[in-house]
Amino acid sequence: MRVAVINYTGTVGKTTVAAHLLAPRMGDATIFAIESVNQTTSDLGLESEAMKGEKFGVLFRKLLMLDSAIIDVGATNVEDFLDRMIKYEGAQEEIDFFVVPVVSGGKEQKETIQLVDALAGAGVSRDRVRILFNRVDNDVREEFAPILIYAKQRQTCIANPAAALYETGLFDLLAAKRLSIGALMADETDYRERLRTIDKGDAKAIAHFSDMHALKLLAKAAAPQFDRAFAALFA
Incomplete structure (x- = not known):
C-alpha cells in the first residue's frame, strides 16, 4: 500500500x-x-x-x-x-x-x-x-x-x-523526545525499575526515566x- x-x-x-x-x-x-x-x-x-x-x-x-x-x-x-x-x-x-x-x-x-x-x-x-x-x-x-x-x-x-x-x-x-511511537513500544527498558536503582542525586536521569515511563503508559493506553x-x- x-x-x-x-x-x-x-x-x-x-x-x-x-x-x-x-x-x-x-x-x-x-x-x-x-x-x-x-x-x-x-x-x-x-x-x-x-x-x-x-x-x-x-x-x-x-x-x-x-x-x-x-x-x-x-x-x-x-x-x-x-x-x-x-x-x-x-x-x-x-x-x-x-x-x-x-x-x-x-x-x-x-x-x-x-x-x-x-x-x-x-x-x-x-x-x-x-x-x-x-x-x-x-x-x-x-x-x-x-x-x-x-x-x-x-x-x-x-x-x-x-x-x-x-x-x-x-x-x-x-x-519533544524525538521518538516515534514504534521505537517507544519496541523499547524493553523497565524505566520504573531504573528509577528505583538510580542515584537519587542524578536529577537529569530521574527526569528522563520518569518521562519515558509515563510515555510508555500513555502509548500503551493509546x-x-x-x-x-x-x-x-x-x-
Whole structure:
C-alpha cells in the first residue's frame, strides 16, 4: 500500500500521522518526506528520504518499484507536488490512498475541503481520498460538521467518523523526545525499575526515566485507539 499524507495547511499533524499511525502499521514501508522547512518524520526518529515537491518525477520513479510507501507531503510543497502529479498523466494512480488529516479549526477544515477539491480535479477518485479526524476533543460529528456535510454532499472523499485520533498529549511528548511511537513500544527498558536503582542525586536521569515511563503508559493506553482509527481509515 502506498499512501500520501497531505493537506494545504501545516497545522493538522500530517507528519505525526505518518510517523505514529501509519508507519507502525505498514511494516517496512519506505517513507518519503516532501518538505522544505517544517518537521519531518526523521525529526521523530524514523528514517526517511527527503525531497521537494518539484522533484515529483524522482518520487514517481521510486514508487514504481515499491509495494509499500508513505509520502509525507509538507504544506510548503503541496502546490508543487500536485502540479507535478497532474503533469505526469496517470501518476496519481501510483498512490493508493491520499490521507487528509484535519483538526477542528475553521481555517483547517476550509483548507481541507479545498485540498479534497484539488485532488478530485486531478482525477483522484472518492474511494482513494480518506479523511482522518485528528486531535478530536469529544465528538467528531459535532467538531467536524463542515467536513462531514461536505463529504456527504460532494461525494469526493470518504469521511468515516470512526477514523479519528483523540487528543491525549502523547504526540507532543514524543516530539519533544524525538521518538516515534514504534521505537517507544519496541523499547524493553523497565524505566520504573531504573528509577528505583538510580542515584537519587542524578536529577537529569530521574527526569528522563520518569518521562519515558509515563510515555510508555500513555502509548500503551493509546494503542487500541490507533488500531481502530487505522482500520476505520482504510475500511
